[in-house]
Amino acid sequence: xxxxxxxxxxxxxxxxxxxxxxxxxxxxxxxxxxxxxxxxxxxxxxxxxxxxxxxxxxxxxxxxxxxxxxxxxxxxxxxxxxxxxxxxxxxxxxxxxxxxxxxxxxxxxxxxxxxxxxxxxxxxxxxxxxxxxxxxxxxxxxxxxxxxxxxxxxxxxxxxxxxxxxxxxxxxxxxxxxxxxxxxxxxxxxxxxxxxxxxxxxxxxxxxxxxxxxxxxxxxxxxxxxxxxxxxxxxxxxxxxxxxxxx
Amino acid sequence: xxxxxxxxxxxxxxxxxxxxxxxxxxxxxxxxxxxxxxxxxxxxxxxxxxxxxxxxxxxxxxxxxxxxxxxxxxxxxxxxxxxxxxxxxxxxxxxxxxxxxxxxxxxxxxxxxxxxxxxxxxxxxxxxxxxxxxxxxxxxxxxxxxxxxxxxxxxxxxxxxxxxxxxxxxxxxxxxxxxxxxxxxxxxxxxxxxxxxxxxxxxxxxxxxxxxxxxxxxxxxxxxxxxxxxxxxxxxxxxxxxxxxxxxxxxxxxxxxxxxxxxxxxxxxxxxxxxxxxxxxxxxxxxxxxxxxxxxxxxxxxxxxxxxxxxxxxxxxx
Numbered sequence: 001x002x003x004x005x006x007x008x009x010x011x012x013x014x015x016x017x018x019x020x021x022x023x024x025x026x027x028x029x030x031x032x033x034x035x036x037x038x039x040x041x042x043x044x045x046x047x048x049x050x051x052x053x054x055x056x057x058x059x060x061x062x063x064x065x066x067x068x069x070x071x072x073x074x075x076x077x078x079x080x081x082x083x084x085x086x087x088x089x090x091x092x093x094x095x096x097x098x099x100x101x102x103x104x105x106x107x108x109x110x111x112x113x114x115x116x117x118x119x120x121x122x123x124x125x126x127x128x129x130x131x132x133x134x135x136x137x138x139x140x141x142x143x144x145x146x147x148x149x150x151x152x153x154x155x156x157x158x159x160x161x162x163x164x165x166x167x168x169x170x171x172x173x174x175x176x177x178x179x180x181x182x183x184x185x186x187x188x189x190x191x192x193x194x195x196x197x198x199x200x201x202x203x204x205x206x207x208x209x210x211x212x213x214x215x216x217x218x219x220x221x222x223x224x225x226x227x228x229x230x231x232x233x234x235x236x237x238x239x240x241x242x243x244x245x246x247x
Numbered sequence: 248x249x250x251x252x253x254x255x256x257x258x259x260x261x262x263x264x265x266x267x268x269x270x271x272x273x274x275x276x277x278x279x280x281x282x283x284x285x286x287x288x289x290x291x292x293x294x295x296x297x298x299x300x301x302x303x304x305x306x307x308x309x310x311x312x313x314x315x316x317x318x319x320x321x322x323x324x325x326x327x328x329x330x331x332x333x334x335x336x337x338x339x340x341x342x343x344x345x346x347x348x349x350x351x352x353x354x355x356x357x358x359x360x361x362x363x364x365x366x367x368x369x370x371x372x373x374x375x376x377x378x379x380x381x382x383x384x385x386x387x388x389x390x391x392x393x394x395x396x397x398x399x400x401x402x403x404x405x406x407x408x409x410x411x412x413x414x415x416x417x418x419x420x421x422x423x424x425x426x427x428x429x430x431x432x433x434x435x436x437x438x439x440x441x442x443x444x445x446x447x448x449x450x451x452x453x454x455x456x457x458x459x460x461x462x463x464x465x466x467x468x469x470x471x472x473x474x475x476x477x478x479x480x481x482x483x484x485x486x487x488x489x490x491x492x493x494x495x496x497x498x499x500x501x502x503x504x505x506x507x508x509x510x511x512x513x514x515x516x517x518x519x520x521x522x523x524x525x526x527x528x529x530x531x532x533x534x535x536x537x538x539x540x541x542x543x544x545x546x547x548x549x550x551x552x553x554x555x556x557x558x559x560x561x562x563x564x565x
Binding site for chain 1: 315316345347361387392432443503504515525539543546556
């Protein structure tokens with residue numbers, strides 16, 4: 001099967017967030033960037049598992065400048081076959097999805113994976129936009145994916161307070177959530193072979209983003225915690241009713 | 248016109264849909280236009296959407312809407328938006344809303360912002376505010392296109408009655424053939440409020456020591472009419488079902504009250520819950536990082552403290 005995994009670059013979960021002078025961009029000094037965890041742990045590893053069982057290839061696709069190559073090499077070290085980097089700065093979900101879909105339209109993939117969302121802008125929009133431009137079914141927040149035959153899959157999808165089980169034929173777009181696969185750490189052999197795997201650079205299509213960032217803000221500082229005597233839960237109950245007004 | 252897509256559950260309008268309608272109403276007020284609702288399928292209480300600001304409910308109850316297929320719903324909503332000449336489309340930021348937003352926006356050639364926490368600022372453009380970096384920061388995003396698509400994060404605004412029952416009008420749409428087949432839907436019993444919609448959440452962590460000890464969590468949740476949740480290690484160990492897991496890799500929530508019992512408060516957990524309005528942390532370790540994010544903290548043995556809190560709330564309610 002021909003599988004494609006869309007990967008994104010995000011600040012590490014534990015990164016301390018700050019913005020540049022006019023608050024339009026993330027201050028990148030001192031921040032470690034990683035592959036978006038949903039893309040790496042769930043989408044990429046699941047695609048590799050399918051390839052190990054059914055054969056074929058796993059390609060990764062990324063929109064970003066060459067400084068992001070280490071993230072792409074990591075995906076190759078985990079086990080992807082080859083990679084494509086669309087050589088332009090990622091500025092919005094609509095721009096990233098447009099660039100990716102325009103590339104995918106030139107190739108034939110059986111399953112197109114994304115993570116359920118990125119941990120920076122938390123938009124969860126790219127999968128739906130890809131599916132729309134490619135005119136394919138889209139299954140979001142998938143926690144299980146079983147390939148039944150080379151052109152049929154059974155997917156479990158998380159929803160409010162439950163799950164749906166869905167049958168779908170390839171090709172389709174799927175966004176991966178926890179449960180789909182287990183994180184893999186690249187081994188030394190993977191890291192060595194990743195260096196010689198193809199990382200193809202793709203010229204972007206002309207496009208202007210449909211949104212623009214006006215400003216970022218840090219949330220107001222939280223008041224210091226008020227400690228309650230563990231022997232006096234009546235006081236906590238009173239505060240929750242009279243002060244916080246939540247019960 | 249502002250068009251709000253209304254999600255339903257078991258033949259009724261969902262709470263998230265009422266919030267979306269009220270958000271649409273406030274947005275329409277700012278733009279000097281009307282707010283109308285779009286119902287795909289059936290809801291016995293659809294006229295009540297008028298109470299929260301929809302002047303008209305457009306309905307199409309084709310059988311194609313009996314189960315959720317992203318392509319079918321997106322195409323229908325985009326078609327309705329074009330037909331009705333909507334300039335703003337509002338969705339709920341639910342699992343279905345998150346799936347739909349990108350798809351609908353593409354079909355309408357529109358810019359989009361998901362998980363809005365406030366009504367748009369229309370003083371100079373159309374700027375939407377949302378939490379980013381797992382709620383470590385906020386961003387204001389301008390949508391540059393004529394047609395705009397926005398999804399509203401649950402529990403972001405307090406809904407109010409602003410109108411009277413709305414009229415329902417049938418809307419003709421070409422409904423696509425589904426591209427997927429839903430084989431089964433496994434849901435919680437319907438008397439439990441789903442986590443993303445819950446106003447109060449009681450959550451347990453590793454400090455409970457085992458699934459057999461969840462009785463005290465459930466009793467507290469019971470007296471508070473709260474939904475139960477858990478931390479990642481608890482769902483990973485199968486002490487509690489996967490769908491109860493709140494945090495970065497689980498569900499992100501913003502209830503009015505979040506009570507964390509025996510949860511240390513790793514950054515990945517906080518990412519999913521620190522938008523809660525009031526946080527109570529109960530932990531025997533005074534160094535637990537969660538206390539830094541709490542409004543109220545109790546340093547003590549949860550097996551003592553939790554039943555006492557349950558009793559205290561019962562007494563307060565009596």
